[in-house]
Amino acid sequence: MVTKPKKVKITKAESPTIKIGDLVIEIGEIEEDTWGEPLGPSPKPSWTELREWDKKLLNRYEPFYSPTCDMCCLCSYGKCDLTKDRKGACGITQRAQQARLILLECVIGAACHGAHARHMLEHQIERLGADYKIDLGLNIETEAPIYRTVIGKKPETLGDLLEGMEYAEREIQNLLASVHTGQEGDNLDLESKAMHAGMIDNLVKEIADLAQIVGYDFPKGDPDAPLAELGYGSVDKKKPLILFIGHNVAPGAEVITYAEAYGKADKVEIAGVCCTAHDLQRRDKSAKIIGPLSEQIRFVRSGIADVIVVDEQCVRTDILEEAMKVKTPVIATNDKMGLGLPDRTDDDPEAIVDDLVNYRIPGAFIHKPEKVGEVAVKVAERIAAKRAEFKGRALPEEEELKAEAARCVSCEKCQRACPVNLHISAALLEAAEGSFERLASLRKLCVGCMRCESACPRDIKIVSLMEKAAEGETYSQSYKIRVGRGPILDTEIRNVGAPIVFGEIPGVVAFAGCTNFANGAQEVAEMAEEFLKRNFIVVTSGCAAMAIARYKDENGETLYERYPGIFDAGGLVNVGSCVANAHILGAAIKIPYIFARRNLRANFEEIADYILHRVGAVGVVWGAMSAKALSIGTGLNRWGIPVILGPTGTKYRRLYLGRKDVPEKWEIYDAKTGEKLVTDPAPEHLAYVAESKEEAMVAIAKLVMRPNDTTKGRQIKLAHYIDLHKRYFGTMPEDIHLYVRTESDIPFNLKEVIMEILREKGWKERKIPDPTMLPRLIMKKKEAGK
Amino acid sequence: MRATSWRLTMEAGPTKAKPVNADFAARIIKQASRPALAIGARITEHERLIEFVERLSRAGVAIIATAHAIRYTSERGIPAYKAGVVEATHLLTDPDWEGFDGKGKPDLLIVFAINLDLENQTFQTLKNFSDVKTLSIDRYFMVNATYSFPNLTEEAWLAQLDELCQKLGV
Structure with missing residues (x-):
C-alpha cells in the first residue's frame, strides 16, 4: 500500500x-493497496493495543530490579529517598521509579535512533527524491519485515517510510510524557511502555538502514560481502587521515563521494571509530575501521588523525578538548552535537578550510553533509604536513613514561574509579622501574572510559601511558572483518526456516552492542567461536562485530576469514552498524512469514508469539553501555527474543527473569486442541545477566530451546546444553528433567544417564504442544475460552 | 569503625552498610537461622578463597555457587546449589520462596568473590525488595550491604577470612 x-x-x-x-x-x-495481504489487528499500534501482550510476557518473566540509586531527583520536591518501602513526594515507589527510569532510557534510545533515521531518510529524499524505489534485489522481497508488521504497510519508496517516522515520533512523545512527575505509577505499565519504546526503536533502525542501503548502494544482503581492514595497523599513516566518529554515515559518505569525484580517493585515508566506521566500509570497502567505541580517545591521542568528523551518538563530549591537544581540527556535522563550534554551514568552503588549517578556529559546525565532504578532504590534505610533529608521535617517550609513572603515589583512586577495577597503581609502579608488561596487559581489559585520569590527584595521563606501554602491538596490528552485509536474504530464510523452527539448527546467536566489557573484548570472540564450531548461526553488529574481528587464531586469521558470511549453520554474519542490527530481528520475523506463511501485516502479537515459542534466537550484549542498547534489547524482548547481558548490564537496573520452579508461569495453549497446558520453561529468561563467559555460554545453549522443538531438534539442543554445562560447570545440568518432554528428546549417547536422573526426579512424559499464548490462534474455536 | 565505599559511585542513598570485622561478622552468622554464602567468578582470584568456602560450608553455611563457581566447589566436594547470581537474588526477594532445599529461605546472604558490579546490585536488590540481611566479606567495602568488611589489603582480607572461620569453629 x-x-x-x-x-x-x-x-x-x-x-x-x-x-x-x-x-x-x-x-x-x-x-x-499493492500488497494483497489482509490487514491484521494492530496497524501502527498505540501502547494500549499491545499492552495485553506485554502483560502476558511480564507475568511469565517478572521484572527484577536492582537500583543503582535509591533516590529520585527528577523534580524539586526531591530528592526523595525511595529505599525499601518509602515513597516519593509524588507517591512513587522504588519499583515504579526503576521502571520509570528504564522507560526513560528506552525512550532516549528510541529517540536517538529515530532522529538518526529521520536525518538519514530526509537526506536521501533530498538527494534522490521521495519516489526513489526501495529495491533490495531479487533475493529480498520482504524488504522491511519490522515495518510491515508494525505499520501494516509495504514501503515501496523512500517517501513511503515517512509514515513510519511520523508514527514513531508520535509514540516517542507519548511515552516520554509518561515519565513526567504525576503520570504513570504502575511498574508493569511502565515496563510495557518501555517495551513499546523498544519496538519503536527496532522500527526506526530498520528505516534508517533501509534509507542508507538504498541511498548509498550498500551491500544488499550479500553473504559474500568482501573482507576489509580493521585496526591501527590498517591505516597508512603517511597519508592525510580523516577520522569519523559516531553512527550517522551521511557526512562520511559525502567525503568519500567528494574524494572519488576529485581524484583524491587514493590520496586520503578514510577511517572510523564505532558504527560510522561499519557504514563507511559498506559505502567503500577500502575505508578502515580503527576499532570500537573504546578506541576513541586513544586513537585521537595518537595524533594520527588530521581531521576529525563527528556525527552523532557515542561521541565523547570532550572530543574537542582532546583533539586540540594534538592539533587536530574537529568538524561537527549533526544538530545532536554542535560542540559549541561556530556554525559555518553557509560559508564558502575555502574560507572554512583556511580558518581550520590556520587554527583560527578549533573546529567548525557544518550541518550539510556535502559541504563536509569538500571541507574535510581539503583540510586533511593541507594540514597534514603542518602537524607532522603530532602525527603518530603524540604518545610519551619511554623515559617520559617512566618519569610520569614514578609520580604515582599509589592512592588507588584510579582503581576505585575504574569500572573494571584494574590494578593500575601496581602497574604504574612497575613501569616506573622500566617494566612495562603489566601496564601493557591492562590495555586489553581497559574500556577506555578515562575515569582513572579524571580521578588521579596528580593528573597522570594513565591512558596515554598504557597506550605507550602497549604501542608495539597496538600500532602494528591489522585484522580482517567482513563488510556489513545488511539484511538476510529471503532465500536464506527459505533454507534455514524449517531447521531453525524444528531445532535442527541449534540456534541463532546474535552478538551486538558496546564495549563495556568486564573482562576484555576477547571473550566475545571466544563465545562466537564456540557457537560457530557447534553449527549455530552467529550474527553480529556494531562494536561487538569489531571485537570479534580483533581476535586471531594461531594462523593469524580472524573468525571472519575462517567462517562464511552466510545466514546458515556455521555462518558468521556481520550485518553492519547498530541500525543494521534491525536485520537480525528482521530475520526472526521473516521465519514465520516465509517459512510458516503467517501474515505480517499489522500482526505484531502473532509474530511475536511465534518467535517466542518457535525461533531459537538469543541476543548477547556482552558490553552493553548505552540507552540505545537497552532500548534495542527491550524491543527484542517484546518480540520474544531473550537477551543475555554481561556483568555490567546489571547496572541497567532491570531484568526479566522466569521462574522455572513455578509451573503455572509456563501455561500455554495448544493451538491445535485449545488445551491449556504447562510447557517447558523455554526460553527461561527474557533479559538475563551472566557473570562470566562460561555462564553465558551455558545460558545461550539453554535459552535457544523452544517449546515447539521437534524431538530431533531438542536432542541436538540438549546435547549442546549438557556438553557446555559439563565442560564449564563440571556437572550435569540440574534442570534437565524440565527440558526432556519425551524419551525421544534425550540425546542417544546419554540415554542411560539421563533416564536415571529422570527416574530420580519423578519425571513424566509430556505432550509437545503447538504453543501459543494467544487464545485467538486456537484452531478449535469452541475450546478457546478454556 | 568508619568506611567509605570502595567505588565511591556505588553509594546509592542514605541507607549504608555497617562496617564490621571478622569477630562481628562471626556473631552475625551465628545469630542467623539460615545463613547462605554466594560466591562467583572471582573465586579464582586467590587460591585460598575456595578453602574459606569449604570451611564456611563446614560451619553450616549453605553455599550458592554462581557463574561457573560450581566447578570449583564440585572439585573440592563442597556441597553447593548452583544458580545465576541474579536468579538466586530474585528468589530471595520472593517472600513465599521456601529455599533451595524447600525448608525455608535464607535469612542472611553472605557474599564474596562475585563481580563487583553484580555484588553491589545484589545488595541493592535485597536492601530494597527483601527482608534478607546481607553481609559482604569481600575485600572491598560494599556500601549497600547490611554489613560489610571495610576496604582491606589482600593480606589483611585473607587474615580476616581466616579469623572469621576460626570464630565459627572451622
Missing part, C-alpha cells in the same frame, strides 16, 4: 458547455 498526496492540474479544457483554465485539484491521500 502506498500513501501519497496526488495533484491533478488542468491547464486548459473546453467543451460546448464548459471552459476551464488553470484548475488545480489536490487530493490529500490516495491509498493504493
Whole structure:
C-alpha cells in the first residue's frame, strides 16, 4: 500500500458547455493497496493495543530490579529517598521509579535512533527524491519485515517510510510524557511502555538502514560481502587521515563521494571509530575501521588523525578538548552535537578550510553533509604536513613514561574509579622501574572510559601511558572483518526456516552492542567461536562485530576469514552498524512469514508469539553501555527474543527473569486442541545477566530451546546444553528433567544417564504442544475460552 | 569503625552498610537461622578463597555457587546449589520462596568473590525488595550491604577470612 498526496492540474479544457483554465485539484491521500495481504489487528499500534501482550510476557518473566540509586531527583520536591518501602513526594515507589527510569532510557534510545533515521531518510529524499524505489534485489522481497508488521504497510519508496517516522515520533512523545512527575505509577505499565519504546526503536533502525542501503548502494544482503581492514595497523599513516566518529554515515559518505569525484580517493585515508566506521566500509570497502567505541580517545591521542568528523551518538563530549591537544581540527556535522563550534554551514568552503588549517578556529559546525565532504578532504590534505610533529608521535617517550609513572603515589583512586577495577597503581609502579608488561596487559581489559585520569590527584595521563606501554602491538596490528552485509536474504530464510523452527539448527546467536566489557573484548570472540564450531548461526553488529574481528587464531586469521558470511549453520554474519542490527530481528520475523506463511501485516502479537515459542534466537550484549542498547534489547524482548547481558548490564537496573520452579508461569495453549497446558520453561529468561563467559555460554545453549522443538531438534539442543554445562560447570545440568518432554528428546549417547536422573526426579512424559499464548490462534474455536 | 565505599559511585542513598570485622561478622552468622554464602567468578582470584568456602560450608553455611563457581566447589566436594547470581537474588526477594532445599529461605546472604558490579546490585536488590540481611566479606567495602568488611589489603582480607572461620569453629 502506498500513501501519497496526488495533484491533478488542468491547464486548459473546453467543451460546448464548459471552459476551464488553470484548475488545480489536490487530493490529500490516495491509498493504493499493492500488497494483497489482509490487514491484521494492530496497524501502527498505540501502547494500549499491545499492552495485553506485554502483560502476558511480564507475568511469565517478572521484572527484577536492582537500583543503582535509591533516590529520585527528577523534580524539586526531591530528592526523595525511595529505599525499601518509602515513597516519593509524588507517591512513587522504588519499583515504579526503576521502571520509570528504564522507560526513560528506552525512550532516549528510541529517540536517538529515530532522529538518526529521520536525518538519514530526509537526506536521501533530498538527494534522490521521495519516489526513489526501495529495491533490495531479487533475493529480498520482504524488504522491511519490522515495518510491515508494525505499520501494516509495504514501503515501496523512500517517501513511503515517512509514515513510519511520523508514527514513531508520535509514540516517542507519548511515552516520554509518561515519565513526567504525576503520570504513570504502575511498574508493569511502565515496563510495557518501555517495551513499546523498544519496538519503536527496532522500527526506526530498520528505516534508517533501509534509507542508507538504498541511498548509498550498500551491500544488499550479500553473504559474500568482501573482507576489509580493521585496526591501527590498517591505516597508512603517511597519508592525510580523516577520522569519523559516531553512527550517522551521511557526512562520511559525502567525503568519500567528494574524494572519488576529485581524484583524491587514493590520496586520503578514510577511517572510523564505532558504527560510522561499519557504514563507511559498506559505502567503500577500502575505508578502515580503527576499532570500537573504546578506541576513541586513544586513537585521537595518537595524533594520527588530521581531521576529525563527528556525527552523532557515542561521541565523547570532550572530543574537542582532546583533539586540540594534538592539533587536530574537529568538524561537527549533526544538530545532536554542535560542540559549541561556530556554525559555518553557509560559508564558502575555502574560507572554512583556511580558518581550520590556520587554527583560527578549533573546529567548525557544518550541518550539510556535502559541504563536509569538500571541507574535510581539503583540510586533511593541507594540514597534514603542518602537524607532522603530532602525527603518530603524540604518545610519551619511554623515559617520559617512566618519569610520569614514578609520580604515582599509589592512592588507588584510579582503581576505585575504574569500572573494571584494574590494578593500575601496581602497574604504574612497575613501569616506573622500566617494566612495562603489566601496564601493557591492562590495555586489553581497559574500556577506555578515562575515569582513572579524571580521578588521579596528580593528573597522570594513565591512558596515554598504557597506550605507550602497549604501542608495539597496538600500532602494528591489522585484522580482517567482513563488510556489513545488511539484511538476510529471503532465500536464506527459505533454507534455514524449517531447521531453525524444528531445532535442527541449534540456534541463532546474535552478538551486538558496546564495549563495556568486564573482562576484555576477547571473550566475545571466544563465545562466537564456540557457537560457530557447534553449527549455530552467529550474527553480529556494531562494536561487538569489531571485537570479534580483533581476535586471531594461531594462523593469524580472524573468525571472519575462517567462517562464511552466510545466514546458515556455521555462518558468521556481520550485518553492519547498530541500525543494521534491525536485520537480525528482521530475520526472526521473516521465519514465520516465509517459512510458516503467517501474515505480517499489522500482526505484531502473532509474530511475536511465534518467535517466542518457535525461533531459537538469543541476543548477547556482552558490553552493553548505552540507552540505545537497552532500548534495542527491550524491543527484542517484546518480540520474544531473550537477551543475555554481561556483568555490567546489571547496572541497567532491570531484568526479566522466569521462574522455572513455578509451573503455572509456563501455561500455554495448544493451538491445535485449545488445551491449556504447562510447557517447558523455554526460553527461561527474557533479559538475563551472566557473570562470566562460561555462564553465558551455558545460558545461550539453554535459552535457544523452544517449546515447539521437534524431538530431533531438542536432542541436538540438549546435547549442546549438557556438553557446555559439563565442560564449564563440571556437572550435569540440574534442570534437565524440565527440558526432556519425551524419551525421544534425550540425546542417544546419554540415554542411560539421563533416564536415571529422570527416574530420580519423578519425571513424566509430556505432550509437545503447538504453543501459543494467544487464545485467538486456537484452531478449535469452541475450546478457546478454556 | 568508619568506611567509605570502595567505588565511591556505588553509594546509592542514605541507607549504608555497617562496617564490621571478622569477630562481628562471626556473631552475625551465628545469630542467623539460615545463613547462605554466594560466591562467583572471582573465586579464582586467590587460591585460598575456595578453602574459606569449604570451611564456611563446614560451619553450616549453605553455599550458592554462581557463574561457573560450581566447578570449583564440585572439585573440592563442597556441597553447593548452583544458580545465576541474579536468579538466586530474585528468589530471595520472593517472600513465599521456601529455599533451595524447600525448608525455608535464607535469612542472611553472605557474599564474596562475585563481580563487583553484580555484588553491589545484589545488595541493592535485597536492601530494597527483601527482608534478607546481607553481609559482604569481600575485600572491598560494599556500601549497600547490611554489613560489610571495610576496604582491606589482600593480606589483611585473607587474615580476616581466616579469623572469621576460626570464630565459627572451622
